[in-house]
Amino acid sequence: MIAAEHFNITKVKYSKLTDINLENLPFGKYFTDHMLEVDYEDGEWKKAEIKPYQPLVIDPSLAAIHYGQSIFEGIKAYKNASGEAFIFRPLDNFKRFNISAERMQMPQVPEAIFMAGMKLLIELDKDWIPQQEDHALYIRPFMFSSDHMIGVRPSDKYKFMIILSPTGPYYSAPMRIYVEEQYVRAVPGGVGYAKAAGNYGAAMYATAEAKKKGYDQVLWTDAFEHKYVQECGTMNVFFIIGNKAITPGLETGTILAGVTRDSVITVLKEMGLEVEEKRLSIDEIIEAYKLGQLHEVFGTGTAATISPIKELKYRDYVMEFDVDSWKTAPEVKSRLNDIRYGKVPDSHGWMEKI
Numbered sequence: 001m002i003a004a005e006h007f008n009i010t011k012v013k014y015s016k017l018t019d020i021n022l023e024n025l026p027f028g029k030y031f032t033d034h035m036l037e038v039d040y041e042d043g044e045w046k047k048a049e050i051k052p053y054q055p056l057v058i059d060p061s062l063a064a065i066h067y068g069q070s071i072f073e074g075i076k077a078y079k080n081a082s083g084e085a086f087i088f089r090p091l092d093n094f095k096r097f098n099i100s101a102e103r104m105q106m107p108q109v110p111e112a113i114f115m116a117g118m119k120l121l122i123e124l125d126k127d128w129i130p131q132q133e134d135h136a137l138y139i140r141p142f143m144f145s146s147d148h149m150i151g152v153r154p155s156d157k158y159k160f161m162i163i164l165s166p167t168g169p170y171y172s173a174p175m176r177i178y179v180e181e182q183y184v185r186a187v188p189g190g191v192g193y194a195k196a197a198g199n200y201g202a203a204m205y206a207t208a209e210a211k212k213k214g215y216d217q218v219l220w221t222d223a224f225e226h227k228y229v230q231e232c233g234t235m236n237v238f239f240i241i242g243n244k245a246i247t248p249g250l251e252t253g254t255i256l257a258g259v260t261r262d263s264v265i266t267v268l269k270e271m272g273l274e275v276e277e278k279r280l281s282i283d284e285i286i287e288a289y290k291l292g293q294l295h296e297v298f299g300t301g302t303a304a305t306i307s308p309i310k311e312l313k314y315r316d317y318v319m320e321f322d323v324d325s326w327k328t329a330p331e332v333k334s335r336l337n338d339i340r341y342g343k344v345p346d347s348h349g350w351m352e353k354i
């Protein structure tokens with residue numbers, strides 16, 4: 001069994017950090033000096049390495065490329081004003097990673113590799129954590145099948161890796177959203193609840209079509225009736241209706257159990273709002289809008305944090321929102337940021353010290 005002391009660490013001779021300005025960063029463009037790589041073979045994890053960030057050499061028959069056994073996570077690390085580094089709720093992402101692994105018939109990654117490895121890696125590249133508001137070190141753990149074999153079957157070999165990217169906001173402006181009724185992201189019994197790479201690839205066509213029409217993202221609806229809202233782009237979605245916050249429930253297995261989603265639910269309740277997780281129809285949303293009861297709509301995700309939606313288009317009907325007058329989403333965001341950047345005590349035990 002691999003533990004922290006078994007990682008073979010090779011450090012870079014020169015850090016790339018001298019060439020990069022950690023302010024006003026785009027999302028996911030730069031990567032830190034080191035990466036983590038562990039191989040699974042013969043039923044066990046072996047050869048755990050942290051080494052300079054470098055390309056992988058792959059065989060054209062690599063199983064992951066052909067059949068898509070590939071999963072990932074998104075986590076963020078922050079620095080407080082005294083320069084101490086913390087990871088936001090990594091254990092929750094670790095658990096979700098193994099739920100995704102199970103659904104994709106991939107091996108479980110032990111906590112000793114995922115958590116201890118992640119901490120070791122971040123410790124090495126700690127200077128890369130930006131301190132600017134809305135910036136963080138984005139942590140990308142991922143696993144893919146690494147057999148060289150084009151027969152369709154679960155692979156015998158897998159690679160688990162973590163790379164790190166100092167990063168700014170994912171969506172920089174409020175979004176215009178197209179309610180999608182033709183294409184679907186997930187179906188009950190499918191892999192919608194897993195963070196499978198293919199979910200993101202499969203979403204690209206519909207998203208590109210929405211972009212051609214002038215929208216930033218789609219609001220996915222259910223596969224059978226195209227009536228119940230699901231996720232928004234790569235995010236979970238919240239609607240503030242009256243004095244209630246409503247978000248689609250997880251029971252159909254078509255929605256990713258977002259760690260940010262869960263944190264937002266907690267914070268909304270602390271702010272005194274009633275939170276309902278339920279099947280929410282587009283008709284209910286339109287009705288609330290017409291009655292002047294639909295106050296705010298926003299997406300939540302690790303990369304996106306809280307992203308306001310300024311327009312929702314359903315068929316010929318357009319719902320517009322005056323994002324600048326909103327109270328709830330900005331307060332949720334600032335309460336979460338206060339916890340993340342260590343400005344208030346972490347009463348939920350969400351921040352894991354490195």
Ligand code: COI
Nearest residue numbers: 074075234301302303304
């Ligand atoms: C995240 O929010 O971390 C995501 O996975 C979204 C995305 C960048 C794919």
